[in-house]
Amino acid sequence: MLFNPEIEQLPRPRLRALQNERLQEQVAYLAARVPFYQRQLAELGINPATFRGLDDLAKLGFTKKTDFRDNYPFGLFAVPQAEVARLHCSSGTTGKATVVGYTAGDLGIFAEVVARSLAAAGCRPGMKLQNAYGYGLFTGGLGIHYGAERLGLTVIPVSGGSTDRQLQLLQDFQPEILCATPSYAQVLAEEIARRGIGLEALSLRYAALGAEPWSEAVRAQVQAGLGVAATNIYGLSEIIGPGVSQEAVEERGTGSYVWEDHFLPEIVDKDTGEPLPEGELGVLVLTTLTKKAMPVLRYWTGDITDLHHDPHGSRTHVKMGPIRGRADDMLIIRGVNFFPTQVEDIISSLAHLSPSYQVVATRRGSLDEVEVRVEVAEPLLRELGLGALTPAAVAAHDYLQALQGTFARKIKDNIGLSMTVSLLGPGQLPRSEGGKLSRVQDLRGR
Ligand code: ADP
Ligand code: K
Incomplete structure (x- = not known):
């Protein structure tokens, strides 16, 4: 099922035109509002009025994690605080470092891309979703929550941890969908086996797993142990949270669709920063095209992957491969970056x-x-x-x-x-x- 077929299947030329227009708008918007980007654009000699959009994309500088730190807490915000409807922090950074903000409109975009993602993961309105992502400053819990509601699911907001409670609810409430980190889904699968809970006691059919890298071996284990079709959901706070990209359940193993009408992806060389051709491995760089509270240009995610188009795909958007590693020494421990x-x-x-x-x-x-x-x-x-x-x-x-x-x-x-x-x-x-x-x-x- 496609949540938003018109956009998800928009012909490539029209998608490119939309990105082009939105990129130009985003650059002009930031140049008028955020001193960090004003300075960066001026230093690079870029005039927003003559910026040509996608053709000039590679001329823009990168935004890095250190830029968030240097502008802590609200220096990168493009709207007055009164227009910020919610704040989150990147996981593992409970204090300083990465604060992100959303206008009411941005939260609408967040819910939309998560709704699209969950639909691609197999969810249908009327199903029940057990959300084992952590609620709180971390974008995972609330991000999945509102997207699931948008899709018309019944949400069970159990949050992370408390395995006994998770297993109880899986049996009592009979959800069809589980959202969790892949390693926690493994824990649940192992506990189900250890306690001799038969899969017939559960109604699970789908799992959308993310926040940390995982492999096909983990997928096989979780699918068998929970009786689900498990798909990858990817995202990061600096861009929006989970739902930047998502694997379609029928196309497992072929990559995750990046919702390109909102997030413009590039792959660049990890040493030179030069854009790399389709299919090559490099650092994923993402530009937000529609956010208002804290848009970012060319965010250096540090995640190593590739981008490729799938001519047989159900959507026209580009796919990214699994995350192969990091360009820096960041570790992801139980979904928490550190x-x-x-x-x-x-x-x-x-x-x-x-x-x-x-x-x-x-x-x-x-x-x-x-x-x-x-x-x-x-x-x-x-x-x-x-x-x-x-x-x-x-x-x-x-x-x-x-x-x-x-x-x-x-x-x-x-x-x-x-x-x-x-x-x-x-x-x-x-x-x-x-x-x-x-x-x-x-x-x-x-
Ligand atoms: P999230 O809520 O998605 O974990 P964070 O901002 O806390 O957001 O962490 C983002 C980072 O987590 C990404 O840059 C990436 O390194 C990692 N990550 C998120 N989702 C995935 C995924 N599906 N596969 C691999 N790594 C992921
Ligand atoms: K993470």
């Missing part, structure tokens, strides 16, 4: 920890786990009369116990993720060749 430098900031706020640290991501079952290993500063250990630190030595010293606890708590409070903390003595972390520590070890292998 940069190792966030750990570094916490370390520098605490006395007695040295800036030598390592972040190790592993998988236990289907859930991500993170251990932060950090070296304790030399003077403290000398004072305590200790050399190398073992877990037993840490456990035997109240002060080290407290330090470990404070560090773990700050991580949880500031990043929103629970991590295991290990304290080590100076020089205990393995150095690589040139004596350099590799800060991140991702041992999850999907």
Whole structure:
């Protein structure tokens, strides 16, 4: 089913013309309203009045995550605060960093693209959707919620976690659709098997999964374990939230439709920033074409994928492949984005920890786990009369116990993720060749 057939099947030339017109409008709008873009356009010698739209797209500069940080909280907003109907933050950034805003009209666009996405995922008006995405500042919960309502679904806003409750509701309310991160869908599938709940006790038919990368192997496991057809939903707060692109249920494995009337995608070389031809892997760059509160030009997502047209597709919009990785060191832990430098900031706020640290991501079952290993500063250990630190030595010293606890708590409070903390003595972390520590070890292998 297509939620908006006219737009979803708009012939390519008309779609291009629409994008062209909207891009010109968006550039003029930002040039008149947002100092950051005024400066950027001026520096690049771009005159909004003569900007030719798509032909000039590659002349525009990129917008990066650091630009959001530098303009925190509202510096990139294009409307007075009174016109902002809702605020969200990028996941994993509970405090500073990425704040995004929406006008009432923007929320309408958000609901529309999610409604399109859920329809492509297999949902039909009248079905029930259990929404296990987190509600709150994270765009996932409310984003799915309002899109599902727009499509005419009955929403069960259970939010993330509480597996017992999730399983109870799946049996009692008999929803046909589940929205969750793929790793949480795996957890639910495993628990269903472990508790011997037969699939005949459930009515699930479809799952729309996203917020983190996943593989065909995970798809196979979730589809078998939950009795669903599972599709990919992709998005990011800086652009709107989930619903930037979505896989169609009949076309699983061939890529996700980018809703191009609202979001203009490009693939660029991760080192040079040069646009790459169709089918090549590079960094996904997205421009919003219709948002009003906080439009962005050429947002550097950091996500590595490709774009390709599917001549046999049910929609005319371009497809993006699965996310193959990141152009930076961002990790996605249980759907939450996190940069190792966030750990570094916490370390520098605490006395007695040295800036030598390592972040190790592993998988236990289907859930991500993170251990932060950090070296304790030399003077403290000398004072305590200790050399190398073992877990037993840490456990035997109240002060080290407290330090470990404070560090773990700050991580949880500031990043929103629970991590295991290990304290080590100076020089205990393995150095690589040139004596350099590799800060991140991702041992999850999907
Ligand atoms: P979201 O609510 O979609 O997780 P965030 O802004 O918190 O939004 O995170 C966006 C990032 O999450 C993306 O840049 C990408 O790295 C990752 N992400 C979101 N959806 C997917 C997906 N379906 N597959 C792979 N990665 C995804
Ligand atoms: K995410």
